[in-house]
Amino acid sequence: MNLSPIVEINSKLVKSNIEYLRNKNPHSKIMFIVKANAYGVGIENIYKVTNNLVDAYGIARIEEYYVLKSLGCTKDIIFLSGIYAECFDFKIPKNVIPILGNELLIKDYIKYEDDKSKQVMLDFDCGMGRFGFYKDDFIKHLYKLKNAGFSNITLFSHIPTGYNGFDKSKKYIDKILSLATQTKLKYTFSNSPVSLFSYDFQQEYIRPCSAILGYDQEPQEIKFSLALKACIISIRDIPKGQYISYANEYFCDRDTTVAILNIGYADGLGCKIHKDSYLIIKDTKCPILAINMDYLYIDISAIKHQLKILDMIELFGPNSLSLEQHASMYNITKDEALTKLNALRVKKIVC
Template sequence: MSKTWVEIDTGILKKNILAARKTLSVGTDLIFVVKSNAYGHGLLPVADTAWSCGVKFFAVANVDEGRILRDALPKAMIMVVGFVDENEVREAMRSNLIVMLVNEEHVLRLEKVARAIRSKLKCHIKIDTGMGRLGVPWWEVADLAKKIRKTKGIEICGICSHFACSDSHQKAFSELQVRRFQEAERGIEENGIKILYKHISNSGGVLQNKLWDMDGVRIGIMLYGYPSADLSVREIRVRPFLQWKTRIVQIKDVPTGFSVSYGRTFVTKRSTRLATIDVGYADGYFRSLSNNGYVLIKGAKCPIRGRVTMNMIVVELNRKVGKISGDEEVVLIGRQGEEEIGADDLARWAKTIPYEILTSIRTGDRRII
């Protein structure tokens, strides 16, 4: 059995939610993005906590996540931001999920199923204003709206888009996306479809411009404690609420010239105390952290020595650690004493982003504190 676990501090999450909500424009919903198992934090504990704080609207990655969340929160508004195909329409309707429409073919396929069961599928039109991923190009939206108006199985509840560069100091492209979105909105309304709900902004957008709030803002990474740095026109103080911990499995004193782990990529230059730690890339601890990352033991940063292996890593116990029994907690993400390692630190060392670090954690043991 793995000795690795995750701790979720829901008290911090509540403070993050309150900090974000109080800055939003009047009438703007906080749409909490809990996709991909709440960015690796745990879908149900995160959503339950948010609901207790008054959050009523959630975004998930797929119909399966939507069904799980619907069972837990019968009265919530739940939107699937990923692609939904015709085989999932019945479940989406049973779970009362809002689905994104991405092009004409998609509309026709989903509408056919909904019409066959004599019901209407709740949908938002996803408009591609420059992300280049899912969505109807903004210049095609008006024509699509004409065709949707004639269907019997689709209910258009809103429209949305997604910023491509809202985590950048350069606002020009985000501003262009907003103008394109507004152009598409006018085209839809000119074709007789009243738009009840509009949303484009995400964590970066919320921090950059209040005018982008519209009816709802989809906030993800910021609520998990990792806002985009130095972008804010709003003062929103948030903190990470996930800690990832493990245990030492062996301590050994080795001489000068002792090699560590596969490939002998680290060789000691002096007598060294090493600790073998119960975590590896099978747990989601990136192999790119080999000889390149740190853990916390007794409040001291201890460097990884040698390659990260499937289930274990080796670290050097520096002098600050002092006497050690081997029963001490090892912090992979979190605070210990005066030191802290965040998902953003691991991301920097591994040359990736905090999103990937958090959603890669595969530790099954999750504890609510």
């Protein structure tokens, strides 16, 4: 029996989320960004679930391209941080679309890319301050590409305030749409929160990765498709007046039944827990008392007769805490909560 912690990926909920996003953005193709090992859940797993459901993949590192290639991916692969000529020995694969966000990338692309009809994306910095060009330089480099014979150019951008809502994002969206109109370019700018705004921006691609996984469980139609589970490997009755864990971390002011789960900060949980942290087990709030490298201490006094050793406990998922609630217990972000899950110690499975 494998007692490793697991992340379950519910393929039916992933499919449901993609269908909802397609209906909400009927004029746009869907790109899934597999950066950070597909947000910690495994590129192989995400590819298995989404290959017939999405139109393209996005990558941040060259290693991610080789994983997709090994899986037989023939869909377009968009390289978010650009491709320096050396990455592919000066010959970019046919299905790889680079995003050009600095002058060296443009210089190399013009020098080494022979296929003038191949799609390329030019990065417009609308306010992220990470890659790309402001408006005047964008137009200058656009003409440089056109003068070199390239015609299949898409405007790429990234909204920095998507999670702050439409009102905070509108000025950036307006900048992009205005430039797209002026240059007559196709465009893509929507990450997950922007893809869920009540507008169809008619983009070439949307990039709704966390929405596909269902991070926020909002709106109601978006379903959280992931569940982190760990096994009870010990149950102890601790008498009143005893301490538990290192450095007397927790004092039992009453008789307490403690379940030890086989998951700890070495698996990707945060090292520190908030005082009022808890899990939802059998519809009951069960306080988290302490965390070690390999173990989590849970007060199960209220439901001790309903649990036994080897029971699997859901830390986050559709039947327990949201990813945001889980992350807040350890003072980390939602993205951290997923990408930190140890690839060797936490198994990811598709169900």
